Amino acid sequence: MADYNTYRTAQGVGHRTAAVDQGLRAYMNKVYGLMAVGMGVTAATAYGTATAAMTNPAVANTLYNSPLRWVIMFAPLLMVFAFGAALNRLSVSAATGVFYAFAALMGVSISSIFLVYTGVSIVQTFLVTAIAFAGLSLWGYTTKKDLSGWGTFLLMGLIGLIVASIVNIFIASSAMQFAISVIGVLIFAGLTAYDTQNIKNTYLQMQGSGADFLGKSAIMGALKLYLDFLNLFMFLLSFMGNRE
Numbered sequence: 001m002a003d004y005n006t007y008r009t010a011q012g013v014g015h016r017t018a019a020v021d022q023g024l025r026a027y028m029n030k031v032y033g034l035m036a037v038g039m040g041v042t043a044a045t046a047y048g049t050a051t052a053a054m055t056n057p058a059v060a061n062t063l064y065n066s067p068l069r070w071v072i073m074f075a076p077l078l079m080v081f082a083f084g085a086a087l088n089r090l091s092v093s094a095a096t097g098v099f100y101a102f103a104a105l106m107g108v109s110i111s112s113i114f115l116v117y118t119g120v121s122i123v124q125t126f127l128v129t130a131i132a133f134a135g136l137s138l139w140g141y142t143t144k145k146d147l148s149g150w151g152t153f154l155l156m157g158l159i160g161l162i163v164a165s166i167v168n169i170f171i172a173s174s175a176m177q178f179a180i181s182v183i184g185v186l187i188f189a190g191l192t193a194y195d196t197q198n199i200k201n202t203y204l205q206m207q208g209s210g211a212d213f214l215g216k217s218a219i220m221g222a223l224k225l226y227l228d229f230l231n232l233f234m235f236l237l238s239f240m241g242n243r244e
Helices: 002-055 057-064 068-089 092-109 119-142 150-171 174-206 211-240
Strands: none
Touching: 002 057, 002 092, 002 174, 002 211, 057 068, 068 092, 068 211, 092 211, 119 174, 119 211, 150 174, 174 211
């Protein structure tokens, strides 16, 4: 009888573990799927905007030389903070729509890369970024090492990076830009692994919180990984990109 009860207990634990694993896979697939669609929206919007600018000088002047360029540059940053503050008040479908709208706005913001860098170097850098991101995210998902201690360090580095990038807009120092790019690659490489583990742990801790909470959590997780990927790409492009 003892052996039978032990078997029943082990079987129950096995079923619960399988259910958690299945739910976690579905959750992470949703996160990566949202992120991938967001990147697709950004790429299409960036290419479309750059094409319009290259074929119409008036559009190029409005987007890249008029005061509107400052709005385009800083609007995505403001939208991220607003989205984070409003997420709990939005439905899952509305939050998804806002995420895709943000991805489109980001596409307009970075569209100038198609005017600055060759198409081949952009594609090459994207592939390198995709490989690096996949490896870092996989490590963050599978490692037994607790990465929570990285959070404060990475956040402080990110704030410093944003401040330095804004300052360099006005002083245009090539040496400072190089340093920003190096530090940016390191910070967003770390954030990719950190955020992936954090997204996984959020599901494991909150899996019983309901579909609405998990849906919004998946969107926020997708946004974090989207920003990690995009920034890693942009900083690598400054190294690897061949200018037109």
